[in-house]
Amino acid sequence: MTDMDEQRGPRGGPPGRWRPGRPLEHGGSARWPWRSTVLVTAFVLIGSQFADHAQHGERAALDPAARLLLLASGVTLLWRRRHPVPVVFAAVAAVLLYVGAGYPYGPVFLTVAVACFSAVVSGHRHATWAAMGALWAGHVLISQVLYRWLPPSGDGAASWNQEIVIATWVVALVAVSELARTRREQWARERAERAQAARRRADEERLRIARELHDVLAHSISVIHVQAGVGLALLDSDPEQARSALTTIKEQSKEALGEVRQVLDTLRAPGAAPRAPAPGLDRLAELVEQAASAGLTVTVEGEPPRLPPGADLAAFRIVQEALTNVVRHSGSREARVRIAHGEGRLRLRVDDDGPATGADAGGGGNGLAGMRERAAALDGTIEAGPRPDGGFRVLAVLPIEAEEDR
16 A cells, blocks of 8 residues: 555545545546557657667667567556556566667657656655666666676676666656645645635634524514513503504514525625625614613613724624623613723623523523624623622623724
8 A cells, every 4th residue: 555545635535536646546437548648659659760760780670579568668658547556667667678678768768757757646656666766776787787698789788877867867757756746735735725714714604694693583583572572461451552562573573574684695695795784883772772662771871983894793793682681581671781992992891780580582592602703703702691789791892993983
């Protein structure tokens, strides 16, 4: 098993598909490299014919056996993607047989170069190094020892300078192949990182949309829940007040539907600009009115600064969720919102005097988690819990780029 036989891409991948840095399993469906194989084989055959004329009388003449050997060494390249290790060893064996038979030197080494490159890039590094070492050692054995018994007759030993040139060529070929393998693996990692970043952005967007839907629906349904209870209680004794409660339910449900539609529009048309601006603290008065329609009196202290859109939306949703929790879970009918800013931070504090009622308007307990996620997205903090003197407090601290006050 080679260095990279066990490597797999993220979540595996379909068997039989060749990738850089991953050898192809037997029986895969990779396309046959016909064109490159035909071009290399034709170049080797034609180039060797010219080499035969140039080295006439120095080396053995090309005969049908030599041409068949050249053709076989080229044709084996068809399997270099499916079986790179056998192909590189077959190419080395063919070259050594060709050289040992005394045929003229020429582009026959090109088949070894192509096979070596494919094997290294596909991850079979050690086997390829062994094959290339065998090529050089076999050539040394032929040209320095066996030449006495091999054709052409009267041939002498090759100079060591020639052996050094061949060794340099082998090392350079392996180095270029390793460089290509490294670059392909780097490109594969970069593609995987980009895909992971895209998935992470998609997850963050889904989380953002989930928070938006939760904040919109939790607040609106809580108001509707309270007003529906008021309407039912006063339907017979005070029809006018019941009518007012039903009117509030109608207005609140209409507003909730509009905000939900705006959030869903971002899903139907990714990348499109929203049809309405995202809510911010400039709509705090609306929250106060909605809370009043649910029977909660809200006192606001402090003026919000001009905020970046992200911080403005997070601040609005945090206050909205805190007031929703007062309506749903507190026996107090009064709440206080205090806004302060300075030193690049926005401080939001929402207090009620309690006590907790344990009532639930059908929420799933995600309100505090959603507030913490919004604050954490801006590197802010949320503290929520009972006060020492009774009641409940939500304190949010958000880093902001302070701009000029309105």
